[in-house]
Amino acid sequence: MTGAASDDPAFLYEHAPCGHLSTTPDGMIVRVNDTFLAWTGHARDDLVGRRRFVDLLPVGDRIFHETHYAPTLRMLGAAREIALEIVRADGRRMPVLVTSVLDRDDTGRPVGVRSAVFDVTERRRYEHEVLAAKRRAEASEARAVQLAQTLQQTLIPPTPPRIPGLDVAAAYRPAGDGRHVGGDFYDVFQVAVDDWVVVLGDVQGKGADAAVVTALARYTVRAASVDHHVPSEVLHTLDEVLRRADTDRFCTAVLVRLRRVAGAWRATVASGGHPLPLLRRPGGGARPVGGYGHVLGIVPAATFVDTEVVLGAGDALVLFTDGVTEGRRGTLLYGAERLAEVVDAHRGTAAATTDAILADVMAFQSDDARDDIAVVTVAVG
Incomplete structure (x- = not known):
């Protein structure tokens, strides 16, 4: 990709290396980029004007959204690197980090929320592997200590x-x-x-x-x-x-x-x-x-x-x-x-x-x- 296409703001938005969502203050999706759609398998017409961001979350994350994420966004005007899961169109879950900014008009009234969504599937898999390896090492150490203590007795x-x-x-x-x-x-x-x-x-x-x-x-x-x-x-x-x-x-x-x-x-x-x-x-x-x-x-x-x-x-x-x-x-x-x-x-x-x-x-x-x-x-x- 060269020239005007690669520099076009619309192209850069749609094909950014992260998902982009824009919602109303109450969370209704009004804009979504191609990257997010490709990751989740959702169609644009099924999201824009039809579903809220919170509707894409599993039950546990919905509760977290209402009790922590949304209040933080309203109070501070931003919520950074919030770990959530997005439910794909096929029902599978995708681990993500979400950073959101609350936009206000000149009077201070909320007018919209802009969010960047980062796919952390590989990172989460790596974290799980590290945790599993740590647990195996701890179990192995415990067995070795027990063996050594038994031997020393x-x-x-x-x-x-x-x-x-x-x-x-x-x-x-x-x-x-x-x-x-x-x-x-x-x-x-x-x-x-x-x-x-x-x-x-x-x-x-x-x-x-x-x-x-x-x-x-x-x-x-x-x-x-x-x-x-x-x-x-x-x-x-x-x-x-x-x-x-x-x-x-x-x-x-x-x-x-x-x-x-x-x-x-x-x-x-x-x-x-x-x-x-x-x-x-x-x-x-x-x-x-x-x-x-x-x-x-x-x-x-x-x-x-x-x-x-x-x-x-x-x-x-x-x-x-x-x-x-x-x-x-x-x-x-x-x-x-x-x-x-x-x-x-x-x-x-x-x-x-x-x-x-x-x-x-x-x-x-x-x-x-x-x-x-x-x-x-x-x-x-």
């Missing part, structure tokens, strides 16, 4: 076992609202008579993938503890398993082997990149025990150190994840010094010490844990 014993001669307590607090499972885990299990293993670890990351690696770590420790008598050898096995596994997640862990020999408990401690346990003795302050080893699952030739201590009456070992010492209040860290002070101040049962640590680190963070927290306390009765 199998990784953390609900209560530590009863060990004659020892008092054991544990606590676990996930980060944030607790919906997304983290990688902290602990386990306390028996290998033989008067021979027990305590392990506490932290797998990098959160979610179902971290939970899977957590399960692998926990059950590897259980299996390796049967074949190996010192914690360092168990950690070597776990390190090898993680490096060969199809995962890029690493792990830290601290392992304590507890044996009762001639009536006295001997604890052998080894750490794989994990914070060292605190040893508290009667009349003395809590202090770290053991030697650091490499993080598990990263270094090809990792090394680990076994440290043995004899535990007497009143002694206690406190194992914890870095969610305790790295708890934050603004720029302040909870820190190892504050943890030692809490351990020293609560010398009752293992549960009393464990509960005091959890309560204090949560209070320090205003009950908003930014990382998972796990604590295990083993005390000699």
Whole structure:
């Protein structure tokens, strides 16, 4: 189309990229362009002078028209981008956005309404697809969270076992609202008579993938503890398993082997990149025990150190994840010094010490844990 035809106002009106309607103040259609007729399938003679704009709307939109659209137009003189549906000649509905202007004469009396109608069928379809995709994603996330939480419940014993001669307590607090499972885990299990293993670890990351690696770590420790008598050898096995596994997640862990020999408990401690346990003795302050080893699952030739201590009456070992010492209040860290002070101040049962640590680190963070927290306390009765 060239020349006068393309510039002719009548042609531009009739073939505009949007529908045009003109009505009387009470809504009777007096003019309609070809675009609107082509979209809706209505004939011009069936609309002009015969039907009102509101007659082209489904029942729900008619109510909206009378209660919101028309009053807004009368009060403000314009109504912009109103979402409605137009009923086509064949009964199908076409989603539209309508912008209308109320024309007045020199005395201010309404003389007509001019409306531009935009077909938003594709936009509405896209919005529905986006909403459906969002709902599918939310449902998928909910299933993944439920799966991970269910899996983690199998990784953390609900209560530590009863060990004659020892008092054991544990606590676990996930980060944030607790919906997304983290990688902290602990386990306390028996290998033989008067021979027990305590392990506490932290797998990098959160979610179902971290939970899977957590399960692998926990059950590897259980299996390796049967074949190996010192914690360092168990950690070597776990390190090898993680490096060969199809995962890029690493792990830290601290392992304590507890044996009762001639009536006295001997604890052998080894750490794989994990914070060292605190040893508290009667009349003395809590202090770290053991030697650091490499993080598990990263270094090809990792090394680990076994440290043995004899535990007497009143002694206690406190194992914890870095969610305790790295708890934050603004720029302040909870820190190892504050943890030692809490351990020293609560010398009752293992549960009393464990509960005091959890309560204090949560209070320090205003009950908003930014990382998972796990604590295990083993005390000699």
